Amino acid sequence: MRSAGGWCAGTRVAATVVRTRPTPGEDPMTSTIDGPPESRSPGISRRSALRGLALGGATVAVAGTGLLSYRVYDSAVLDPGGGPAHEPWREWRDIPGPRGAVAAAVLAASPHNTQPWDFVVTGDGIDLYADPARGTGSVDPFDRERYVGLGCALENLVLGCGPRGLRPTPTLLPDGPGGLRVAHVGLAPAAPSTDPLHDVIDRRHTNRGPYRPVPVPPAALAALAGPGETGGNLQWIADPGPRAELGRLLVDAAEALCADEQQSLDNFAWFRAGNDDEQRHRDGLVLDGQGLGPLELGIAKLLPPYSRTAGDRFWIDRTRDVHTATAAAYGVITTATPDDRRAQLEAGRLLQRIHLRATAAGIALQHMNQVTERIDREASTGARATFAPRFAALLPPGAHPLLTFRVGYPVREARPTPRRSVAMVTR
Numbered sequence: 001m002r003s004a005g006g007w008c009a010g011t012r013v014a015a016t017v018v019r020t021r022p023t024p025g026e027d028p029m030t031s032t033i034d035g036p037p038e039s040r041s042p043g044i045s046r047r048s049a050l051r052g053l054a055l056g057g058a059t060v061a062v063a064g065t066g067l068l069s070y071r072v073y074d075s076a077v078l079d080p081g082g083g084p085a086h087e088p089w090r091e092w093r094d095i096p097g098p099r100g101a102v103a104a105a106v107l108a109a110s111p112h113n114t115q116p117w118d119f120v121v122t123g124d125g126i127d128l129y130a131d132p133a134r135g136t137g138s139v140d141p142f143d144r145e146r147y148v149g150l151g152c153a154l155e156n157l158v159l160g161c162g163p164r165g166l167r168p169t170p171t172l173l174p175d176g177p178g179g180l181r182v183a184h185v186g187l188a189p190a191a192p193s194t195d196p197l198h199d200v201i202d203r204r205h206t207n208r209g210p211y212r213p214v215p216v217p218p219a220a221l222a223a224l225a226g227p228g229e230t231g232g233n234l235q236w237i238a239d240p241g242p243r244a245e246l247g248r249l250l251v252d253a254a255e256a257l258c259a260d261e262q263q264s265l266d267n268f269a270w271f272r273a274g275n276d277d278e279q280r281h282r283d284g285l286v287l288d289g290q291g292l293g294p295l296e297l298g299i300a301k302l303l304p305p306y307s308r309t310a311g312d313r314f315w316i317d318r319t320r321d322v323h324t325a326t327a328a329a330y331g332v333i334t335t336a337t338p339d340d341r342r343a344q345l346e347a348g349r350l351l352q353r354i355h356l357r358a359t360a361a362g363i364a365l366q367h368m369n370q371v372t373e374r375i376d377r378e379a380s381t382g383a384r385a386t387f388a389p390r391f392a393a394l395l396p397p398g399a400h401p402l403l404t405f406r407v408g409y410p411v412r413e414a415r416p417t418p419r420r421s422v423a424m425v426t427r
C-alpha cells in the first residue's frame, strides 16, 4: 500500500509495526537476525510484538461494548482473502475462451490497484481500452504508470490464450497513440498449449514484506529477463554501494511525495479503509497487500482507520526500515523514449513477465516507483529537477528510468488483493 502517501494501505497500521534496523553501515544482506523465521521478520521486533499484544488485550477489553465484534466483522479478520472481491483469483482458471483470457488479464499488477482497463470481446478478438477515470492524478502526471499497468494486463491476456486453445496476435495502439483502444488481440483457434508463466498468474502478488538477508545470485537475476527480451532495458542494482544509494533515494522520494499535499491526497484516494470499502470498490490499496505478519495484520485490521498523515508516516518508516533495508537488489526498466505510449505498454508487458518469472522462481518482488513519480512531478510543475540527476547517476548514460522494483527471498508469502470481475470490466 502506498499508505496515505505511499503504498501502505495500512491506513490503520499501528505503532506496533516497528523494525529493528540494521546498525548504520551494516549491510542487511549480510547481517544476522536471531529467532524463528516469523519473529526474524524485520517488520516486527519482540518489543513491538509485546506492544501489539498489549494493544490486542486492550481491544479485547472493549468487546463487551460490541465494538470489537463489529470491527472483526468489518475488517474480515476471520475471512482474509474472502468475499466477492477475491473471487476473480479463485475462478479464473475455469473460465473458457476469450473471457477466460480476460479473467487472466484482470489479475495483473496496476498502479495503486487502479485496474485502469476495460475489455470488449469482438467477433475476431479482444479489444483492450484505457479507462481515463482510473488514474492517480499528480502521482502519475504523464499517465506513464497507467499505460504500464495496461501493458501488464495485456501480457496476462496474451498468456491466457494458449491454454484456452486460442492463438493471440496483439496489435498495439490500433487507433494511434491518442486512442483509448490501446490494443487489439486477434484470436484464432489453436491446439491448447501450456505455459509455466500462465500457471503462476494467481500466485503473483506484490510483496511489501521483509525479505531474507541473503543475496539473489546473479544468474537468478539474469534469468528473470533474458537477453532476448523486448520492452525496455533492465538494469540490476545489486552491489552494496549503489544499492544503498538507491535505497536512500527511495526514502527521500517517499518523504518528498508525502510532503507534497496534492500527491499525498491523490495517493490516499485509492485507499480502502475497511472490508466493506474493499468489497464495494474491488480495487485500491488494502491492508492484506502490505506484507504484514499475521499478528501485525490482525491488530492493524482491528484498529480504527489511520489518518492520511499518519499513513504517510507509516509508509516512509516502512520504506526505510523494511522495503529498502531488506532489498537484495533493485531492478530498473529503462527506455530511451519514456514518453512513448508503445514503449510504456511494452515495458508493462516486460514488467509482468519479470514478476511472473520471479514468482515461479520463489523470488519476491515489490514495485517501488516513488523516485520516477517525483521526477515526473517536478517536471510537470516546473520545479527544479532534484531526483532526476540522482537517479541518472546510478544508470548508464542516456537511460531514462521508467520502472523500479526490489527483489529478494521473502520472509512470508504475499496475499491477493481485490479485483473487479470479468463481467464488471467487459463491455
Ligand SMILES: Cc1cc2nc3c(=O)[nH]c(=O)nc-3n(C[C@H](O)[C@H](O)[C@H](O)COP(=O)(O)O)c2cc1C
Residues within 6 Å of the ligand: 001, 002, 007, 107, 108, 109, 110, 111, 112, 113, 114, 145, 146, 148, 149, 152, 204, 205, 206, 207, 208, 284, 285, 289, 366, 367, 368, 369, 370, 415, 416, 417
Ligand atoms: C506501473 C506500476 C507502478 C506501481 N508502483 C508501485 C509502488 O511504487 N509501490 C508499491 O508498493 N506498489 C506499486 N505497484 C504495485 C501495485 O500497487 C499492485 O500491482 C496493485 O496494488 C495490485 O496488487 P498485486 O500486484 O499484489 O496484484 C505498482 C504497479 C504498477 C503496475
